[in-house]
Amino acid sequence: MRWTLAITACAGLVALAVYVAVWGSPAADDRQATARMLYLHVPVAVNTLLAFTLAAAASLLFLWRKRDAADRLARAAAGVGLLLGTLMLATGMTWARLAWGHWWDFKSPRLLLSLVLWILFIAYFVLRAALPAGLRQKKVAAAYCLIAFLDVPLVYLSTRLVTSDIHGPSVAALDVAPPALWPALPLSVAAATAVGGLILAASLRRLRRSDLRSSAD
């Protein structure tokens, strides 16, 4: 029942966000139509960073308290971050092709660091899989998660520190059709957060069950 409610609420929020972003912002020309990619790319990117931040916070908590729940949260949040990160790169590259004319720009620190962040969290799961299961595995994974997380502030600061970056620092500079950023952007960010939260809750539940099963054996 709770899950049905949560999924319905999420679907409603997503439908509303899609409605406002697509039909609520009429595009005057091609450029404005392309800029609507913003309502997909920015929410996904924001939530990617959010998920990795949550994973790092949970890892810190695990190193401090050694609770299995914190380790599960870190694992689930890193998974959600990786999923959203893949979407972030895919939508970003598509948008780059439409707006800048090429799929990737190696001169942009933000693009590069986002890719690095994505690879780092793949490495996090590879490391977990390679280590023998146990407390040591969880500790090492938590430590690596914290080190990898240091890339997140770099992603955030990259466009602010390096002014030559083709990727703009914020959405304010974009030419979007009215009603533009408000309320479509907060709404789409909220929708993405809701979807991410739902996946997080589901994967937490799955991890808790599989942990229970393996401790019962």
Add this chain to the structure above:
Amino acid sequence: MFVLALVLVTVFGLVADPAVRRSAHLAAGVLWLAFAFAGLLAVERAFASEKEDRTLPGLLAAPVQRQTIFAAKCLTSFALLLAVQVFTVPIASLLFEYSLSGPVLPLLAVLILGDAALVILGTLASAMVAPTRARGPLLTALVLPLLIPAVLVGTACTAELTSFGWTPRAEHLLLVLAAFDTVFAAAAYLVFPYVIES
């Protein structure tokens, strides 16, 4: 290590377009990539040998802090890496006709700061992967992405110094590298005890 660095420099030189082979940026990039891979070999042994010889419990029983062990391992790999560089740098500068003339002290500073980034992150990851089977590839996968910013800044700074000397941009890049080192050194210092405890 030395052989690997040499082979890398040569192979990179072979695949590079002759038109760009004399570019300072390419030569600096090739050098830093060669350093990165040689450094990975150096740090891999740091904890792998302890694991193989089962000397880790003895090392941990020593009446020193975990962080002291970390610092000692870092310094050892650092010395090894410097020894490799003493030979690799002149050879690479010959192959790429890359003039290393530039302000000596800043160039040394880039070398030391770049090596420090390599060795700190590498040693930490070396302790992480010690109990696993596929240490080498795993170590590479863990460390290289973390090192990308340092390698890029090191390359840019080296190229800037050898082409234009001590410019404001070089100074800025050197400071960025120093900041990178400080942040990751502090983080590695803090998490290392959790990584090594058995």
